[in-house]
Every structure is written in C-alpha cells, then in structure tokens.
Amino acid sequence: MEHDAQPPRQDRTEVGTPVPADDLAPARPRTPIIAFVDVSKSFGDNTIYAGMNLEVHPGETLTIIGGSGLGKSVCLKMLIGLLPVDSGRITVLGTDIGTADDEVLREVRRRVAYVFQGGALFDSMTVLENIGYGLREHTKMGDEEIRARAKACLEMVGLEEKDLDTMPASLSGGMRKRVALARSIAPQPEVILYDEPTTGLDPRNITRIGDMIKKLQRELQVTSVVVTHDMPTARKVSDRIAMLYRHRFPFVGTVQEMWQSEDPAVRDFIHGTLRRPPAAHGSHAKEHHGP
Numbered sequence: 001m002e003h004d005a006q007p008p009r010q011d012r013t014e015v016g017t018p019v020p021a022d023d024l025a026p027a028r029p030r031t032p033i034i035a036f037v038d039v040s041k042s043f044g045d046n047t048i049y050a051g052m053n054l055e056v057h058p059g060e061t062l063t064i065i066g067g068s069g070l071g072k073s074v075c076l077k078m079l080i081g082l083l084p085v086d087s088g089r090i091t092v093l094g095t096d097i098g099t100a101d102d103e104v105l106r107e108v109r110r111r112v113a114y115v116f117q118g119g120a121l122f123d124s125m126t127v128l129e130n131i132g133y134g135l136r137e138h139t140k141m142g143d144e145e146i147r148a149r150a151k152a153c154l155e156m157v158g159l160e161e162k163d164l165d166t167m168p169a170s171l172s173g174g175m176r177k178r179v180a181l182a183r184s185i186a187p188q189p190e191v192i193l194y195d196e197p198t199t200g201l202d203p204r205n206i207t208r209i210g211d212m213i214k215k216l217q218r219e220l221q222v223t224s225v226v227v228t229h230d231m232p233t234a235r236k237v238s239d240r241i242a243m244l245y246r247h248r249f250p251f252v253g254t255v256q257e258m259w260q261s262e263d264p265a266v267r268d269f270i271h272g273t274l275r276r277p278p279a280a281h282g283s284h285a286k287e288h289h290g291p
C-alpha cells in the first residue's frame with residue numbers, strides 16, 4: 001500500500017510526541033493510531049453501534065462509507081470524546097478516550113483535527129483569524145508566525161496569501177471548505193478526521209479536495225479518517241474502506257477487495273451505489289449514489 005512506501009515521518013515535536021519509529025516499520029504489525037474495541041452506543045431505543053471494532057493504522061487514509069443516519073458522524077464524535085460510548089473502549093494515539101480527563105482530551109484534540117460536516121467557519125472573523133484561532137489557543141506562536149503558518153496552510157489547499165484578510169462570507173463554498181481544511185492542518189495534526197469534505201462542491205472542487213487529502217497524507221504523513229458518500233473520492237484517497245452496516249463495520253479492506261467481496265452486505269452496498277467496477281487506480285468510474 002501507498003503508506004508502506006512513505007518516507008520517514010517528519011519531526012513533530014512541536015505539536016506532540018512522534019509515533020515511535022518501530023510503529024511505522026511496514027514489515028511488522030503496527031500499533032493502530034485509532035482503535036475501537038467492542039464499542040456500543042445507543043440514543044434511547046436508537047441503536048447506533050453494537051460491538052463495533054475498527055482500527056486505523058499509522059499513515060493510512062481510511063474511509064467510512066454507509067447510509068445516511070447510520071452513525072458515521074457519531075463515530076468521529078466518539079473518537080474525539082465529543083460523545084461518550086455506552087460500553088467498549090476507544091484509544092487514540094495511545095490514549096483511552098473514555099477514561100481521559102479534560103486536560104488529556106484537550107491534548108488529543110490538539111493532535112487530532114476534526115473537519116466538521118459543513119466545515120463551519122467563524123463568519124465574523126477573517127480567514128487569517130479563523131486559521132489562527134487554534135494556533136492562538138494551543139501554541140505560544142506570535143502574530144507574524146501565525147500569519148506565516150496560515151499563509152503556508154492556505155497555499156497547501158490551493159489558496160493565496162491575499163485570501164488571508166478576506167471575510168468568509170465573500171468566499172465560494174469550495175473556498176470555504178478549503179479554508180476549513182487549512183484551519184484544520186494549521187496546528188500540524190497527526191490525525192485528520194474529515195466529515196463529508198466534498199458534499200455540496202462542484203466536480204472541480206471535489207477533485208481538488210481529494211487531491212489535497214492525498215497531498216496531506218504524502219507530504220505530512222497524516223493519518224486520516226474520511227467519511228463520505230462520494231465514491232470517486234473514496235476510491236481516490238483511501239488505503240482502506242470501512243463499510244458501516246447494521247451497527248458494525250463488517251467489511252474493512254481495499255477498494256479492490258471491496259469489489260471482490262462475496263459478503264452479501266458488501267454486494268448490496270456496491271450494487272446500490274456503483275454501476276461498474278472500479279477502474280485502474282486514480283481514475284473514476286461513473287456511478288449513482290445509493291438511496
């Protein structure tokens with residue numbers, strides 16, 4: 001897989017403890033960056049997860065797919081401790097999220113960026129202020145340093161320095177999404193959680209966002225979890241896909257493995273969403289989205 005061929009992780013001492021080099025060695029089993037172990041979660045009678053297990057490995061991009069309302073966003077929220085689990089265990093970067101105190105949770109959230117569904121920006125703040133918000137909160141960086149970091153992050157997402165002083169209201173939807181991404185990468189997170197990063201974007205910006213996710217993985221060795229209904233983007237960015245079905249992830253594997261799976265649930269999903277097999281890596285087959 002692509003992450004096995006990556007260069008050594010860059011020094012991240014500025015933002016947190018680097019993952020031990022041994023954990024990145026491709027030849028031996030690696031400690032997962034994120035692990036859900038036997039997790040159950042309900043809201044009243046509404047069962048979302050029942051005995052769910054899922055692991056995300058260092059440097060991989062794992063995409064979660066599944067029907068609307070099944071619990072994809074809940075999964076990300078549990079992962080960073082915004083929603084508690086009923087039972088089971090979630091570990092993120094070696095921290096047990098269920099038993100972590102507020103200070104430890106804050107530290108985890110500093111290392112794990114969450115690009116919210118909708119990618120909301122603070123409308124009363126400039127692009128620079130939006131991107132700098134987390135840096136002011138979590139670092140001792142001064143104004144100049146923050147501006148330089150914000151500029152670098154904007155460039156990373158295909159925007160320019162002149163956009164720094166713009167108000168979000170005057171940006172297009174695609175630009176706002178990209179600013180939200182820039183804000184997420186500014187604190188140099190080790191993990192990025194993207195909730196529907198391409199929803200509502202035109203084809204050009206969908207392609208651009210997919211390219212950015214790959215670029216961040218390649219250049220910053222970020223571990224990512226992407227929630228999406230957008231199968232072309234899923235195919236493009238994913239090392240593995242996890243399919244949410246009946247309160248668990250009965251299938252986790254590559255796009256090819258997904259296509260070849262005999263599992264009836266996977267077959268159902270594929271036939272509900274895809275009309276032809278995945279083409280060669282990097283290209284997009286035409287498709288319909290599921291019900």
Ligand SMILES: Nc1ncnc2c1ncn2[C@@H]1O[C@H](COP(=O)(O)OP(=O)(O)OP(=O)(O)O)[C@@H](O)[C@H]1O
Nearest residue numbers: 043046048066067068069070071072073074075117
């Ligand atoms: N805080 C909450 N309190 C009660 N129910 C909730 C809460 N958050 C989510 N739910 C319920 O949990 C279920 C899963 O919601 P979630 O937002 O995770 O769906 P999703 O898979 O992300 O859907 P979509 O693809 O539409 O974004 C839904 O039935 C939702 O109503």
Ligand SMILES: [Mg+2]
Nearest residue numbers: 072073117195
């Ligand atoms: Mg959602």
